[in-house]
Amino acid sequence: MKGEDGRYYAENGEPTYRVAQGGQVDWYTFDGYRRYHAACHMCHGPSGEGSTIAPPLLVPLKAMDYATFQDIVIHGRQTVGPAQQWVMRAMGEDQNVVCYLPDIFVYLKARSDGALGPLRPDNHQPKPGPRL
Ligand code: HEC
Numbered sequence: 001m002k003g004e005d006g007r008y009y010a011e012n013g014e015p016t017y018r019v020a021q022g023g024q025v026d027w028y029t030f031d032g033y034r035r036y037h038a039a040c041h042m043c044h045g046p047s048g049e050g051s052t053i054a055p056p057l058l059v060p061l062k063a064m065d066y067a068t069f070q071d072i073v074i075h076g077r078q079t080v081g082p083a084q085q086w087v088m089r090a091m092g093e094d095q096n097v098v099c100y101l102p103d104i105f106v107y108l109k110a111r112s113d114g115a116l117g118p119l120r121p122d123n124h125q126p127k128p129g130p131r132l
Contacts, residue, residue, distance in 0.1 A: 006128035007102070014066050015102040017110040023123055025116065030124035032107025035100040039091070047118035048111055054088065061112035069105050073097065 002009055003018070006027050010016045017029040037046070043054035050056030061069075076090035091097040097104070110116035 006125060008106075015106050017106040017115065019110065019115050023121075025110070025121045025124045026106075027125045027127050028103045029106050029110050029116070030121050031100060031127075032103035032105070033121055035096070035104050036107055039094070039097050040104065043088070048108060053086075055086065057108055058112040061108045066102070066105055070101055073101060073104075 003026075008016050008018045008026055008028075015028075017032075018026040019029075036048075040057075041048075043051060044057050045051045045054075048057040048061075072088070074090060074092035077086070077088045079086040107116070111118070
């Protein structure tokens with residue numbers, strides 16, 4: 001895992017989270033918590049466990065790569081049949097979502113790996129400054 005401007009990437013280049021000793025998370029994981037709670041939790045539940053209108057995210061996130069995640073959120077997804085009516089709208093035009101997709105992804109990865117609990121991770125690194 002390597003860090004760049006406060007962001008962490010796995011060996012395979014995927015964005016990832018970092019939880020330091022003592023439980024401090026990187027800024028983007030914390031930011032992902034905020035963005036998730038602004039844009040996704042009303043459907044997917046406060047801790048990603050799903051609801052009557054949307055499936056849980058923590059289990060599928062274990063195996064999902066960033067490209068797939070990005071594609072689903074940008075384009076939306078629906079399964080409409082006799083047994084189920086799942087509709088997730090495309091969010092590719094929503095600046096509050098697309099600009100922060102890696103943050104939401106790393107937050108959900110941390111949750112799905114069990115590295116982070118459902119509570120707001122207030123112990124986090126400061127926001128990285130602008131690039132000089
Ligand atoms: C209006 C409710 C709603 C909102 C808001 C919403 N989703 Fe969804 N989401 C759904 C539904 C319904 C599905 C299932 C679609 C299907 O499988 O046909 C889904 C599916 C998904 C999946 C695929 C899960 C799987 O099992 O493969 C991901 C990933 C996902 N959503 C992420 C997000 C993220 C991240 C956000 C916030 C940026 C978000 N969703 C906001 C309703 C929502």
